[in-house]
Amino acid sequence: MIKKGNLHRVFLFLLMALVISGLCFAGGKKEEKAAAPEEPKGTGKVTVMAVWGGQELEVFREMLKPFEERTGYKVEYEGTRDLDAILTTRVEAGNPPDIAGLPGPGKMAQFAAEGKLVDLSTVLDMERIKADYAQGWIDLGTVDGKLVGLFTKAAIKGLIWYRPDQKEKLGFAIPESWDQLISISKNISDKGVAPWAIGLESGAASGWVGTDWLENIFLKTHGPEKYEAWYKGEIPWTSGEVRRVWQEWGKIVADEKMIYGGKQYVLSTNFGQAHAPLFADPPQAIFHHQATFIVGFIQDQFPDLKPGENYTFFKFPYVNSKWAKSVEAAGDVFGMFNKTPEAVALMNYLSTPEAQAYWVSGTGALSPNRNVSLVFYPDEITKEAAKILKESEMVVFDASDMMPGEMNNAFWSAVMDYVENPANLDSILERLEKVRKEAY
């Protein structure tokens, strides 16, 4: 019997040794790399995880240079397009990055409720933050009275892009109201040109472009308070209020004459190329609905076009004039998982106007920090958009991003299903309602 007990212990030890060896092989290598360069000042490092790649990442690296030089800290960046899955897994495994872009305010609230996020008011200079940020942005990053998320860059959603030369040629005025927009669109389609260029495809997130449409129509129909109730799951999808929003959008997207290429094109075209028909010769479409960041995509594809001159935007028209001044925005929100001195320093740096000016001038993003001077904005349209954001009275956040993951996903898919067959609206809304009951 005693022998057997010993044996057990041996095996247990053996198993543990194996597990431990696995663990330290996984971690051991990294350590060597980080410890090698001996910096004269600080030698600490801070790990950051976000979705950036390409140009955004270059700008981020530029932004970090002065920080790294000043402090001597090293920033280790890990980029992933599948942030939600990877970050959640890392957090659950007890191995989160020090600072991470959060997949959305919904996920932020979840992490905060689980106590994973550091209260930023204990690490940031709150007086400066309050001077720099509009209360709205602070509120958006606050969960249960704790500031857990800091917005570092922003975009305005619900802008309608067009070419000034086409406006002159077709002779339309900038529409103030939704009805005007619809009637202008009808006039254009009567002339044999498709008024709208829409593309909903976006890999795993296909359909989000449509949620932006619906959110803007909802906001401009029912106002910010209802809007909040909607993403909080307090309004049934099958209610008349929600249904009306879909039907309004249907005036455009359910009418094959209103959309370039018909519904199959809308469903299978990537959002990043959807603006292309506007710039064909002759133009195949007149309007394109997208957030401010589309400027980057247009610049990539048509480097000769001048923003503000060859193309520009107008604000999403109101359905109810009461809500004409409301604006939908989205942004990258950052949270802190480990309160190390290095992470604290970086978080403070990221919130400064100095750091955010990099985003603004490098990527055409907007800064939620109101002390970033307008001179940093690279062109007239981003300046204009920044002004809208600064002056807006009612800023709301992207509703689908605020919904729980399951709801958000179902919303995306529902957009695809609706465009495919608008006659199915009833069953689509019923399905969404079912998810709402489960997800909240």
Add this chain to the structure above:
Amino acid sequence: MLIQRVFLSILAVVAVPAVLVVYMFLSEKGLIKSKRKSFTDRIRPLLWLLPALLLISGILIYPVINTVVLSFMSANSTEFVGLKNFAYIFAEKEMLIVLRNNALWVVFFTLLTVTLGLLIAVLTDRVKYESVAKAFIFLPMAISFVAAGVIWKFMYEFRPIGTPQIGTVNAILTGLISDFKPQAWLSNRSQNNWALIIVGVWMWTGFAMVILSAALKGIPYQLVEAARIDGANEFNIFFRIILPLMKNTVVVVTTTLVINVLKIFDIVYVMTNGNLGTEVIANRMYKEMFTYRNFGRASALAVLLLVVIIPVMLINIRRLKEGGARG
């Protein structure tokens, strides 16, 4: 921190083998000392097996049991919900589409891949440029699923009528057939599942072909010759002699493909992400797990896959054994 890790690494590299050696040494010593020979003979294999068994239970058996347990629990695994997760899988309309898609994949992907593989194996067997032809068919196997998905997404690209078609498939079809309307292959419900299955077939035909071709080469030439002398035509030779002799290999290839296709994920994930009625079980499992954080349903789907795959796997193993015994 660093010292600790270095210490642990050394511990792992040196200590683990050392412990194993000491364990073996001690157990053998104990066994040799023991007087009862029949007992030591019985216990010895067990002692040698034990470390491996422990490892397997730690990394294989325990996760399986845990998954089964989780499949009866709620989304966050805190309360027992009985068969609710399974009821969801078999009752929800959306899930039924998922199951239907998997059935489509299993039947048509397997059928097409095996048939094409067999056909190509038999046909190339008779030509001089066999190796070149086979190399081309086998080439897609070397590409990752994700890359293949991306490639085929370009192939299926859709542009409205009247504009230049940049997707290969539409470009060829509109070029050859004058009144052909370009199709959005991946978003049109009547054809998107087929479009995805074709990608799978394109990737796996090479695999089926190589194995079947090897089996074909193993059939003694005398048999075929004898049949010819007896007056059998080529058709009869294939169906009455070659195919029966290859039966085991065909079954093994088929079951292997079935197991693979039941778990199909990458192609769907990359190309449509399950939108517009193309979702499959593995894709849904990923979503339930990582997007919805519903551990219960994700585990239930995993269990479902496991239950479906086990019988196929058993057939596969049995055939493999038989084949081995004969060969």
